[in-house]
Amino acid sequence: MLVRRISNWPNFRSSYDELDRMRWEMDKLFEGLTRGFYKESGAGVFPLVNMTESKDSFIVQAETPGIKSDDIDISVTHDSISISGERKIPAEKEEAKYHRREREAGKFSRIVSLPGQVDTDKAEATCVDGILTVILPKAEVSKPKQITVK
Numbered sequence: 001m002l003v004r005r006i007s008n009w010p011n012f013r014s015s016y017d018e019l020d021r022m023r024w025e026m027d028k029l030f031e032g033l034t035r036g037f038y039k040e041s042g043a044g045v046f047p048l049v050n051m052t053e054s055k056d057s058f059i060v061q062a063e064t065p066g067i068k069s070d071d072i073d074i075s076v077t078h079d080s081i082s083i084s085g086e087r088k089i090p091a092e093k094e095e096a097k098y099h100r101r102e103r104e105a106g107k108f109s110r111i112v113s114l115p116g117q118v119d120t121d122k123a124e125a126t127c128v129d130g131i132l133t134v135i136l137p138k139a140e141v142s143k144p145k146q147i148t149v150k
Contacts, residue, residue, distance in 0.1 A: 045110070046108050047132070048062065049062045049083075049110065050062075055143075056137060056138055057135050057136055058118060058135075058138065059133065059135055059136070060081055060112065060134040060136065061132065061133050061134075062083055062110070062131070062132040063130060064130055064131070065130035066087065066089075067085060067087050067130075071085045071086050071087075072084075072085040072132060073085055074123075074134060076120045076123050076134075076136060078117045078120065078139065079113060079117055079118075080114055081112050081114060081136065082110070083109070083111075083132070083134075084107070084108060086105075086106065086107045087105050087106060089103055089105040117141050118139055118142070120136075122137040123137070
């Protein structure tokens with residue numbers, strides 16, 4: 001290493017190349033160690049969810065393309081919503097040769113915490129064009145109170 005540092009022998013690389021190589025190797029090492037630890041099963045987090053809030057309710061929208069309404073189960077508690085079901089993909093012919101396979105079939109489950117309490121008795125859900133929309137009215141406890149200044 002001393003000879004390499006002084007004369008840059010046998011390679012004519014800069015000293016930063018060695019640091020870049022070491023950083024690359026460390027990244028690969030940590031990637032290998034965490035691969036099984038953080039890896040999501042299947043296609044990853046499914047379904048993708050957006051949550052918005054209005055004055056009176058929380059609106060949860062989930063992407064559920066190709067899933068029939070009958071195959072989706074929704075469970076709501078006062079502070080969370082659970083969306084689960086099964087995505088079914090028709091079987092291909094035995095002679096089908098895949099060039100790319102990214103769509104996965106199987107059961108899924110997603111639990112999302114809500115930022116406030118909801119009235120579970122008044123929750124409504126619709127599914128249009130592969131977008132599941134769940135409207136969760138806020139509980140009276142979660143609604144902001146207007147206070148007048150005296």
